Amino acid sequence: MTDETTANASDTEGYTPDDDLVEGHDYDGIKEYDNPVPPWLSLIFAGTIIWSGFYVVAINLGYISRYEESLDDGLAELQQLQSQAKEKTPEVTxxxxxxxxxxxxxxxxxxxxxxxxxxxxxxxxxxxxxxxxxxxxxxxxxxxxxxxxxxxxxxxxxxxxxxxxxxxxxxxxxxxxxxxxxxxxxxxxxxxxxxxxxxxxxxxxxxxxx
Ligand code: HEC
CATH class of the missing domain: 1.10.760.10 (Cytochrome c-like domain)
Incomplete structure (x- = not known):
């Protein structure tokens, strides 16, 4: 029991119990603090929004190849390889x-x-x-x-x-x-x-x- 209390104390280090508490968010004794989102998470979030803008522009201007185009390229390559393989093994005579x-x-x-x-x-x-x-x-x-x-x-x-x-x-x-x-x-x-x-x-x- 004493161990748990010390663990809890270190988890909430730096907070006084009433600091930034969100009023009314008390679920079976679990309370919510109004802490800011960590900066790295905000950065990733902002990054995804910026990237989506780039992506929409880039795919419409043809800088990023669409799935169908990659597929067509792959198929063309495959057909070339197949015809090369055929040339290497001519039909049996x-x-x-x-x-x-x-x-x-x-x-x-x-x-x-x-x-x-x-x-x-x-x-x-x-x-x-x-x-x-x-x-x-x-x-x-x-x-x-x-x-x-x-x-x-x-x-x-x-x-x-x-x-x-x-x-x-x-x-x-x-x-x-x-x-x-x-x-x-x-x-x-x-x-x-x-x-x-x-x-x-x-x-x-x-x-x-x-
Ligand atoms: C798992 C069994 C099995 C193995 C292994 C097998 N065969 Fe056959 N083979 C058959 C059967 C059954 C037929 C008859 C097919 C039919 O009735 O149309 C047949 C048919 C043939 C025929 C045609 C005969 C005809 O009357 O037209 C040839 C030639 C032949 N096999 C050669 C081979 C050679 C060479 C190998 C090894 C590289 C081989 N078989 C391996 C079961 C086998």
């Missing part, structure tokens, strides 16, 4: 795919990616598990190199085939396409029954796809 399919190096480069990401659904030999058999001539989504590339890139997410475009870069998907093609005719044991339509090389998609 038949030649790129055919070259990889003929290259043992490209096929080998994709092997560990296939084992780590595809084998759990398509089997280690591509014989098919949850996903279809990749070793036969029958394809649900087309058997040309371009078709396979597209299936890998975009996936068939509603049927459980993930889109790999987000995981692998273009070269890796080209190599995986070559790997899938290399499984053709390997005829592993326990292969899943064929699904889809027969793909005859050179007869589909209007390309000289061998």
């Amino acid at each position: 038949q030649q790129m795919l055919a070259k990889a399919a003929d290259s043992q190096e490209a096929i080998d480069a994709a092997e560990s990616a296939f084992m780590g990401n595809c084998a759990n659904c398509h089997g280690k030999q591509g014989q098919g598990l949850v996903g279809p058999n990749l070793t036969d001539k029958y394809w649900i989504h087309g058997g040309s190199l371009k078709d396979i590339y597209k299936t890998l890139q975009n996936g068939v997410t509603e049927k459980g085939m993930p889109a790999w475009g987000a995981t692998f870069d273009q070269e890796q998907i080209v190599n995986l396409t070559a790997y899938v093609r290399s499984l053709q005719g390997t005829d592993p044991s326990g292969a899943k029954k064929a699904e889809g339509e027969k793909f005859v090389p050179g007869n589909g998609s209007g390309s000289s796809d061998g």
Whole structure:
């Protein structure tokens, strides 16, 4: 109790009880003093008023960019970056795919990616598990190199085939396409029954796809 009294005494140091008391403001014994607002607070308050004046003038004269303008600038920058990125990765061509399919190096480069990401659904030999058999001539989504590339890139997410475009870069998907093609005719044991339509090389998609 004595402690509280001393604390109170030091809080109100410099005031005599009746100093600047606001008459009639007595709430359950809590009284209000008519103290001036601290100068720093007045300064901030005055500052906001002055700033609002500047702001109204500046935004109308175009010294401050409006939200819509900043947004337009940002969008233009984004579009530029996107078109730059597109230029850096040109669209995959038949030649790129055919070259990889003929290259043992490209096929080998994709092997560990296939084992780590595809084998759990398509089997280690591509014989098919949850996903279809990749070793036969029958394809649900087309058997040309371009078709396979597209299936890998975009996936068939509603049927459980993930889109790999987000995981692998273009070269890796080209190599995986070559790997899938290399499984053709390997005829592993326990292969899943064929699904889809027969793909005859050179007869589909209007390309000289061998
Ligand atoms: C989570 C399981 C799963 C994983 C992982 C997976 N796939 Fe698939 N994949 C499927 C399913 C399911 C389909 C069949 C989609 C359909 O029925 O349309 C499919 C279809 C395909 C097809 C098209 C087959 C056809 O007949 O047209 C190819 C090619 C393929 N996957 C390759 C791959 C490769 C390469 C990988 C690894 C990078 C991979 N998949 C990873 C489940 C998977």
